[in-house]
Amino acid sequence: MHMADALLNPAVAGTMYVATxxxxxxxxxxxxxxxxxxxxxxxxxxxAFVFATQMLNFTIPGTGSSGHLCxxxxxxxxxxxxxGFLTMIGVxxxxxxxxxxxxxLALGANIWNMAFFGCFIGSLLIWKPIMKNGASKTKIAxxxxxxxxxxxxxxxxSVVLETLASGITELPFNIFVATMQPIHLAIGAVEGLITSxxxxxxxxxxxxxxxxxxxxxxxxxxxxRDENSDVSSSKAAEKNGRLSFKKTLAVLAxxxxxxxxxxxxxxxxxxxxxxxxxxQVAGTSELEATGEAYEVADNIQSTTSILPDYAFKNSDxxxxxxxxxxxxxxxxxxxxxxxxxxxxxxRNGKKEV
Amino acid sequence: xxxxDNSLKEIGKLNDLQQRNQWLNNIHPxxxxxxxxxxxxxxxxxxxxxxxxxxxxxxxxxxxxxxxxLRLKEAIYRMRLILPLVMMVGMFNPIFDSSIEAGIxxxxxxxxxxxxxxxxxxxxxxxxxxEAICYALRQIYIPQILVVVILLIYRYIFIMGQEAxxxxxxxxxRAPAQKGINYKAWGSLIGQWLIRxxxxxxxxxxxxxxxxxxxxxxxxxxxxxxxxDILYLIIWIGVFAVLRxxxxxxxxxxxxx
Amino acid sequence: xxTGIEKHxxxxxxxxYEYERLELVLxxxxxxxxxxxxxxxxxxxxxxKSTLLKxxxxxxxxxxxxxxxxxxxxxxxxxxxxxxxxGYVFQDSDNQLFMTTVEEDVAFGPxxxxxxxxxVEKRVTKALELTYIxxxxxxxxxxxxxxxxxxxSIATILSMEPDIILMDEPxxxxxxxxxxxLINLLNDLEQTKIIASHDLDxxxxxxxxxxxxxxxxxxxxxxxxxxxxxxxxxxxxGLELPLRFQG
Numbered sequence: 069m070h071m072a073d074a075l076l077n078p079a080v081a082g083t084m085y086v087a088t089x090x091x092x093x094x095x096x097x098x099x100x101x102x103x104x105x106x107x108x109x110x111x112x113x114x115x116a117f118v119f120a121t122q123m124l125n126f127t128i129p130g131t132g133s134s135g136h137l138c139x140x141x142x143x144x145x146x147x148x149x150x151x152g153f154l155t156m157i158g159v160x161x162x163x164x165x166x167x168x169x170x171x172x173l174a175l176g177a178n179i180w181n182m183a184f185f186g187c188f189i190g191s192l193l194i195w196k197p198i199m200k201n202g203a204s205k206t207k208i209a210x211x212x213x214x215x216x217x218x219x220x221x222x223x224x225x226s227v228v229l230e231t232l233a234s235g236i237t238e239l240p241f242n243i244f245v246a247t248m249q250p251i252h253l254a255i256g257a258v259e260g261l262i263t264s265x266x267x268x269x270x271x272x273x274x275x276x277x278x279x280x281x282x283x284x285x286x287x288x289x290x291x292x293r294d295e296n297s298d299v300s301s302s303k304a305a306e307k308n309g310r311l312s313f314k315k316t317l318a319v320l321a322x323x324x325x326x327x328x329x330x331x332x333x334x335x336x337x338x339x340x341x342x343x344x345x346x347x348q349v350a351g352t353s354e355l356e357a358t359g360e361a362y363e364v365a366d367n368i369q370s371t372t373s374i375l376p377d378y379a380f381k382n383s384d385x386x387x388x389x390x391x392x393x394x395x396x397x398x399x400x401x402x403x404x405x406x407x408x409x410x411x412x413x414x415r416n417g418k419k420e421v
Numbered sequence: 422x423x424x425x426d427n428s429l430k431e432i433g434k435l436n437d438l439q440q441r442n443q444w445l446n447n448i449h450p451x452x453x454x455x456x457x458x459x460x461x462x463x464x465x466x467x468x469x470x471x472x473x474x475x476x477x478x479x480x481x482x483x484x485x486x487x488x489x490x491l492r493l494k495e496a497i498y499r500m501r502l503i504l505p506l507v508m509m510v511g512m513f514n515p516i517f518d519s520s521i522e523a524g525i526x527x528x529x530x531x532x533x534x535x536x537x538x539x540x541x542x543x544x545x546x547x548x549x550x551x552e553a554i555c556y557a558l559r560q561i562y563i564p565q566i567l568v569v570v571i572l573l574i575y576r577y578i579f580i581m582g583q584e585a586x587x588x589x590x591x592x593x594x595r596a597p598a599q600k601g602i603n604y605k606a607w608g609s610l611i612g613q614w615l616i617r618x619x620x621x622x623x624x625x626x627x628x629x630x631x632x633x634x635x636x637x638x639x640x641x642x643x644x645x646x647x648x649x650d651i652l653y654l655i656i657w658i659g660v661f662a663v664l665r666x667x668x669x670x671x672x673x674x675x676x677x678x
Numbered sequence: 679x680x681t682g683i684e685k686h687x688x689x690x691x692x693x694x695y696e697y698e699r700l701e702l703v704l705x706x707x708x709x710x711x712x713x714x715x716x717x718x719x720x721x722x723x724x725x726x727k728s729t730l731l732k733x734x735x736x737x738x739x740x741x742x743x744x745x746x747x748x749x750x751x752x753x754x755x756x757x758x759x760x761x762x763x764x765g766y767v768f769q770d771s772d773n774q775l776f777m778t779t780v781e782e783d784v785a786f787g788p789x790x791x792x793x794x795x796x797x798v799e800k801r802v803t804k805a806l807e808l809t810y811i812x813x814x815x816x817x818x819x820x821x822x823x824x825x826x827x828x829x830x831s832i833a834t835i836l837s838m839e840p841d842i843i844l845m846d847e848p849x850x851x852x853x854x855x856x857x858x859x860l861i862n863l864l865n866d867l868e869q870t871k872i873i874a875s876h877d878l879d880x881x882x883x884x885x886x887x888x889x890x891x892x893x894x895x896x897x898x899x900x901x902x903x904x905x906x907x908x909x910x911x912x913x914x915x916g917l918e919l920p921l922r923f924q925g
Contacts, residue, residue: 072503073542074534075510078466096564105636106626108566109776112573113622117615119574120581123425124589124611125601137611146619158570162578165546165554166432168499171538172545173461236469236531237510238517238524247509262607269612277619396674400477404484436818552778576778579820624773627737631766632838633758633790 069223069252070163071178073171077234084230085176091184092157095150107151115155118143119162126262135258138216140186141195142263145212146270148279149191156183177230181223189222190215196280203271203281209264216260217253224252425586432579438491438547445489445544449650450553451560456657457545463661464537469527475534477670480660482540489548496543500536507535551575556644569638573625581618588614686710687763687842687870688734693743695729703729705894706743711870713841718885718902719874722916725891727874731844734872735766748841762791765835769846771827775819780811780830783819787838805837809863825856832863842870849880878920882906890915 073081099107118139126135139159144152157179163169170178198211228244231237237244270277439446445453460481467474486493511531518524545554552575555568588610592602602610663669688711695704703726711717719727732738734747736757745752748763768774777783784805788798806812809829814822822830828848835843848864849857861883864871875881881888881902888905890898892915898905905911909919918924 070503070506072507072535073461073465073538074507074531076465078462081465092564092567096566099566103636105630105634106623108569108636108638109573109625109629110619110622111570112776113577113618113625115570115574116577116581117618119578120585121611123428123582123585125424126607127599127601127603154567154570155574157567158574161571162551162574165542165551166435166578167428167502168539168542169502171461171503172458172542173465173538231510237514238527239510239513240517243513244510261604262611265604265608266611266615269608270615273612274616274619277616395677396473396477396670396672398476399673399677400670401479401483404480407484436821440818550778552782572778573776576776576819580772621770621773624768624770625776627732628766628768628774628776629786630737631735631761632787632834633761634786635790637790639786639789 069181069220069227069255070170071174071181071227071230073173075231075234075236076174076177077236078173080230080234081173081176084174084180088157088176088179088184091153091180091188095153098150099154107147111147111151111155111158114143114146115158115162118155119159122163126258135255135262137266138186138212138220138256138259138263140183141190141212141215141219141260142266144187144191145195145267145279146277149187152191153183153187156187177226181226181230185219185222185226186215190219191280194218199278199281201282203275203278205268205271208267208271212264212267213257213260216263217256220252220256220259221249224248425582425589429579429582429586432582434495435546436550439550439553441490441548443490443548445485445548448548448653449644449646450549450557451646452650452654453545453549454554454557456654457541459658459661460541461538463665464534467530467534469530470523472526472530472533473670473674474664475530475537477664478537479533480664481657482537482544485541485544489544491544491547495547496540499543500539503539504532504535507531553644565638577621584614584617685713687713687748688872689744689746689749691744693733693741693745695726695733695738695741697729703894704733704741707894707896709889709896709899711842711872713870714868715887716864716871716873716885718881718888719872719891720876720878720881720888720905720917721891722876725916726894727891728846730891731766731846731872731874734842734844735764736760762838763840764842764844765838765840767828767831767835767843767845767848769848769850771824771831772819774831774834775827778818779815780806780817780819780822780833781815783830784833784837787834791838801837801839805833808836808867809833810859823856824851825853825859828852828856828860829863836867840869842872843867845871845873845875847875847877848873849875849877876917878906878912878917879922882920882922890917892916 076084118137121137122139124136126137140152140156143155146152147155160170160179160183161175164172164175164178194215195211198207225245225248228241228248232241232244267278275281460478464475464478467478485491486496511528514528514531515521515524518527552572555572555575558568558571559565589602592606592610593599596603688709690707690709693704693707694702697703707730719730721727729738733741733745733752736752739752739754739757741752747760750756750760752760775783777786781802784802785798788801793801802815803812806815809832811826811829811833814826814830819827819830832843848860852860857880861880864873864884871884873881873884885902888898888900888902889896890905890911897915898908898911906920907923909923912919
């Protein structure tokens with residue numbers, strides 16, 4: 069889901085940087101207020117851990133494909149949303165630099181799409197309320213899978229919005245959405261399953277490591293580090309959630325499938341409805357002002373583009389006038405090649421001396 | 422697992438490139454970072470039908486690859502992650518744009534944007550170490566905590582990557598027929614590794630504490646801005662300005678038509 | 679050797695420690711360590727060696743009994759001061775070395791003590807010279823071999839110029855050559871050292887005094903020669919004679 073630099077225009081990329089920077093500034097203030105110096109090494113090492121887990125492939129039962137772990141959701145379940153968010157910024161920056169996974173300009177957007185939703189929405193709106201009265205296997209599964217699916221949907225949707233607002237693609241909104249959302253529904257479900265399996269293991273082995281878990285009678289201290297607590301915890305789970313682990317998974321699967329169907333239907337037959345939802349999600353006044361999403365996007369593009377365009381908006385005339393531009397471009401490229409060959413010649417000469 | 426091995430090799434290769442004593446490697450990290458960002462901004466702000474200008478903008482990546490003695494092959498390899506989405510988005514331009522020609526032009530422009538931006542980002546990281554970039558970030562007042570977390574992630578990714586490799590090897594030796602990790606082992610395998618990593622973090626914290634760490638991270642940047650750095654920055658900004666704000670391309674093209 | 683006028687750097691009397699108030703890890707330990715001594719702390723895994731080391735640097739605090747380091751009682755207020763005099767070399771060098779380059783890591787401690795850049799520079803150079811790794815100065819930590827990492831770890835401690843150096847299993851994962859280098863290095867360092875290890879040959883080569891720990895208690899305290907050749911004593915406490923004495 070990493071955005072590329074090429075898919076954004078400077079205005080959108082800048083906006084996303086500002087949004088991300090505000091969230092980061094808030095998080096830094098929060099983490100500083102906690103004044104727990106231990107958080108720093110923990111954030112660094114866990115960031116490297118998340119980075120490394122992205123290299124592992126998890127086989128998805130019944131399919132030949134594989135999935136990964138959801139870093140944002142996992143980090144915030146361990147470190148809290150703020151520290152988790154800052155750690156994800158580090159992970160995404162290093163990924164972007166080391167593996168060209170997402171671009172430098174798109175980093176702001178990528179942090180927002182993946183880390184912000186995963187850490188803040190996932191942990192504050194889903195994880196924390198569910199864990200308010202203590203954790204259980206079922207609750208962890210529900211919170212993690214729901215969190216991953218939902219935050220990935222939001223992330224995918226913002227990829228669509230950011231791309232369209234950048235005026236990069238001619239792809240109609242409904243088709244774009246109908247492609248992105250179902251794909252990420254599947255990815256979200258898989259990431260959710262993997263992440264919940266890990267968090268459940270942590271809950272059984274070291275429950276004190278989980279963030280945001282309220283006090284509960286079922287989480288007794290004697291259970292800590294007790295390997296044979298399977299029976300007691302599943303009983304506790306049934307008491308808490310009144311649902312068995314497998315049933316919950318089945319229910320979630322059905323919910324996910326229905327949601328996928330609804331979204332694709334919506335996307336293909338109700339473009340107006342989607343524009344409405346776009347306004348709801350984006351919540352910007354510009355978007356509310358007009359109905360046609362694409363037109364708005366194009367307007368934003370032309371009014372906010374940091375540098376004036378000398379090419380033509382109208383594609384037909386654009387074709388005509390860029391002929392000399394094209395030739396000129398090619399000439400410059402040829403000159404470039406020549407210059408660099410000379411450069412190489414001199415360097416090789418120097419090496420021989 | 423070859424996947425992990427490849428990633429580790431890629432990190433190692435980048436590190437070797439960063440350690441070279443090339444002219445471009447010795448340019449101040451802040452200058453390289455700034456130029457990269459400015460160039461990317463320039464590229465993405467080009468109109469989607471302005472193919473001529475896109476072609477000319479190849480100057481910068483091209484020259485930087487030459488000055489830095491970098492391999493184009495490596496940069497192309499790095500595009501595998503980001504280009505699919507760009508392609509998916511651009512692929513439909515010929516269909517949905519006002520005419521097929523316009524669509525093809527906008528598609529090619531988009532592809533070039535994708536290629537250039539990956540190239541210059543690669544040129545940056547292949548000539549500048551992460552810690553140098555971190556010092557540059559500190560110089561532009563990126564908060565310390567963020568920079569320190571990045572440095573720590575960078576320090577431990579190799580160790581964690583090797584651990585991941587060991588885990589996968591041990592797993593594969595006992596489950597040779599499986600392609601990835603079976604779902605039954607997801608929790609325990611990764612969970613145990615996570616707990617070990619937490620213990621490592623604890624230990625790292627102890628090591629920091631014992632050496633006087635109280636929450637403020639002390640480090641000093643050695644790189645000083647030299648005249649060559651400033652000249653390099655100014656020359657490129659000048660070139661960018663000429664390419665972007667004049668129709669020099671059209672003029673040159675006109676000479677040949 | 680001990681004349682009584684020597685200054686003791688460590689004074690431990692009736693020290694006990696319970697892990698999470700559940701399990702007694704150390705029971706009534708009394709030790710005095712004098713300046714210039716190299717003390718081997720031997721015993722099997724889990725006898726409390728690491729716990730004792732952690733107590734000595736104040737990573738664990740809620741002990742019972744008397745614990746004084748460089749004449750300061752180990753209490754929360756004194757921890758920072760005491761740590762300026764006592765360095766700890768971790769078993770896993772990757773946990774000890776958290777900066778990206780060797781130089782940065784060796785400079786971390788002195789910088790935290792607010793020393794000037796010149797002073798930091800001087801100390802880093804000296805520490806690297808003492809450990810014979812000047813050439814590794816700019817190297818990335820992840821590229822070092824196990825032996826080099828161990829030397830770099832020791833350099834990060836030496837740059838803080840401590841009076842006492844604690845080492846947790848220093849010989850683990852070292853090849854014979856690096857092991858030999860480390861032995862020579864430790865024998866050259868003038869600081870007081872406490873080396874926790876179950877590598878008895880290593881202890882024999884580096885220590886003049888040995889403390890034998892078994893189930894949280896000190897069962898023997900004496901010269902390395904006496905204790906490490908006492909087959910019965912070692913075997914009673916779950917250890918074996920150093921290889922060189924096994925004939």
